Amino acid sequence: MIFTNNLTKSYGNLTALDNLNLEVKEGEIYCLLGANGAGKTTTINLLLGFMKPTSGNAFINQLDVVEHSKQTKQYLAYIPENLMLYPSLNAIENLDYFSGIANKNFNKKTLESILTEAGLQASAFYKPVSKYSKGMRQKVGVAIALAKDAKVLLLDEPTSGLDPKASFEFGRLLQKLRQKGVATLMATHDLFRAKEVATTIGIMKDGQLKQQWSVDDITLSDLEKNYLETMSYNTIEL
Numbered sequence: 001m002i003f004t005n006n007l008t009k010s011y012g013n014l015t016a017l018d019n020l021n022l023e024v025k026e027g028e029i030y031c032l033l034g035a036n037g038a039g040k041t042t043t044i045n046l047l048l049g050f051m052k053p054t055s056g057n058a059f060i061n062q063l064d065v066v067e068h069s070k071q072t073k074q075y076l077a078y079i080p081e082n083l084m085l086y087p088s089l090n091a092i093e094n095l096d097y098f099s100g101i102a103n104k105n106f107n108k109k110t111l112e113s114i115l116t117e118a119g120l121q122a123s124a125f126y127k128p129v130s131k132y133s134k135g136m137r138q139k140v141g142v143a144i145a146l147a148k149d150a151k152v153l154l155l156d157e158p159t160s161g162l163d164p165k166a167s168f169e170f171g172r173l174l175q176k177l178r179q180k181g182v183a184t185l186m187a188t189h190d191l192f193r194a195k196e197v198a199t200t201i202g203i204m205k206d207g208q209l210k211q212q213w214s215v216d217d218i219t220l221s222d223l224e225k226n227y228l229e230t231m232s233y234n235t236i237e238l
């Protein structure tokens, strides 16, 4: 579903992403860890087609995202750290609007059931989203992905700033999407949540994928140890 082949992005002399090769298959959740500036957002932006790679390729559902930008966007849903919704509109209206953009039109009852599936409490459906917590807004983001029937979900630090319960609930939602076959790539600083939800975990540094494990092959404490060792290497270099 998601595949990159020597994906590289440079800004002048800086190589923000350096020959990234990764694959996320149907029903997999790949968590990308790495310090600030490691290249996680660059990876997501390239997959979204927000910018072009300097070299290499990114594929969504076997289609090159540069050559087939319109088609690949149809398969994608994206939830950034701070999801942009229309603040004065309620969840039903936002979902209706964003589903419409994806050429999906639902009646009110179906919109309500999608929001319920995304874990939003019914009492919030008709309140303006400006009154929502971050966790509630993220649930609307998941509802948009469900409404769109997205095959690929790209998440950039979706749990940052969420309290543990909201973060747990968000993880449960990702598992639900996984069961539907969605391929998820999540950039995160949250090692604990990564270990909870991922099928595969990778650590990036300086634009390079340094290490990668199947989640069952690493304990949380070993993940933390490896992460810190990978990052502290930077300190030694300095």
Ligand SMILES: Nc1ncnc2c1ncn2[C@@H]1O[C@H](COP(=O)(O)OP(=O)(O)OP(=O)(O)O)[C@@H](O)[C@H]1O
Binding pocket: 011, 014, 015, 016, 034, 035, 036, 037, 038, 039, 040, 041, 042, 043
């Ligand atoms: N538009 C840009 N112009 C120049 N340099 C950029 C640009 N965007 C990103 N960079 C640089 O590319 C590198 C990778 O940035 P990126 O945002 O992908 O990191 P990240 O892993 O997502 O970090 P964070 O955890 O802080 O979000 C950084 O050194 C960053 O400063």
